[in-house]
Amino acid sequence: MRYRLKPKRALGSELRSLYRSLNENLALALLMACREPERGVHLARRGCKELRALIRLLGGGAANQRFYRSLAAGLSAERDTAVMPATWQMLQANMPLLQSKAFHPVGHWLAELAETPAALDGRDAMFLGLAQEAEARCHREPEFEIPEGIAALELRVAWVYRRARRAQLMARKTGVADDFHRFRRRSKDLYYSLRFLKPLMSAPGRRLVGQLKALTELQGLANDVAVLDEYLAANADRLKLTQVSWNRLRRALIMGEQQLQAEVYERAGPILAAGPAQFVRTLKLSG
Incomplete structure (x- = not known):
């Protein structure tokens, strides 16, 4: 279970306990992946992501995140394969066009893909080795300076918020997929950061955590549609659709992604409207 910060205690010590507990949870998730691959990989x-968000919040740099970034990237393919059938079903439920018999091969192929066992040779040993590395990090001091007071922590929160706010403005301005992806990542950083600090917040701050959770879940759906679109395009020859059906499918996927992105921006506007200083004041962090 993730360590919950306790008000009135030494902030630096509390943040170190949180860092250790997140590494412990990561080690347990990797061990679970040996028995329950889908759930273990997801966790x-x-x-x-939580550890990278915490490291950014506390002022660590890219070098401090390298292990976690590499690990997450190595697990992404398994996660995408498991999620794509659910993404397709969500799109079908919201787009009657995709319920046509012409698109049944897509659903069948994605379901078969998810049910195909991954290569097992060496995988358990890999998960075990990674779990041992994560567990070893529980016993090391973080290789970056930990904020020791609320004022220093507020400066870090303002920095995380400013990055998310700027990423939103850029994504809305350009409409470029990479910019939306950056906005999604930085929103998640902000969400995790505030969730860590929730025990130190006032009621308005705690409500923001819930709003950010809903926002990041919606961003995740938009990303899942983009991943599905890219994957189907790369494997178009296996689907055996007519050119007419393929064109209709691509238009539907693009429309679905755009609709989700529009809803993301509508929700994000009020959350990210304030300047960084005003946003931090709203949280009313207390040590």
Whole structure:
């Protein structure tokens, strides 16, 4: 279980305990992946994102994140394969066009792909080795300076918020997929950062955590549609669709992604409207 920060205690010590507990959870998730690959991989990828968000919040650089970034990237293919059938079903439920018999081969192929066992040779040994590395990090001091007071921590929160706010403005301005992806990552950093600090917040701050959770989940759906679109395009020859059906499918996927992105921007506007200083004041962090 993730360590919960306790008000009135030494902030630096509390943040170190949180860092250790996240590494412990990551090690347990990797061990779980040996028995329950889908759930274990999901929890391990989330653990990597949480740790990278915490390291950014506390002022660590890219070098401090290298292990977690590499680990998450190595697990992404398994996660995408498991999620794509659910993404397709979500699109079908919201787009009657995709319920046509012409698109049944897509659903069948994705389901078969998810049910195909991954290569097992050496995988358990890999998960075990990574779990041991994560567990070893529980016993090391973080290789970056930990904020020791609320004022220093507030400066770090303002920095995380500013990055998310700028990424939103850039993504809305350009409409470029990479910019939306950056906005999604930085929103998740902000969400995890505030969730860590929730015990130190006022009621308005705690409500923001819930709003950010809903926002990042919606961003995740938009990303899942983009991943599905890219994957189907790379494997178009296996689907055996007519050119007419293929064109209709691509238009539907693009429309689905655009609709989700529009909803993301609508929700993000009020959350990211304030300047960094005002946003931090809203949280009313207390040590």
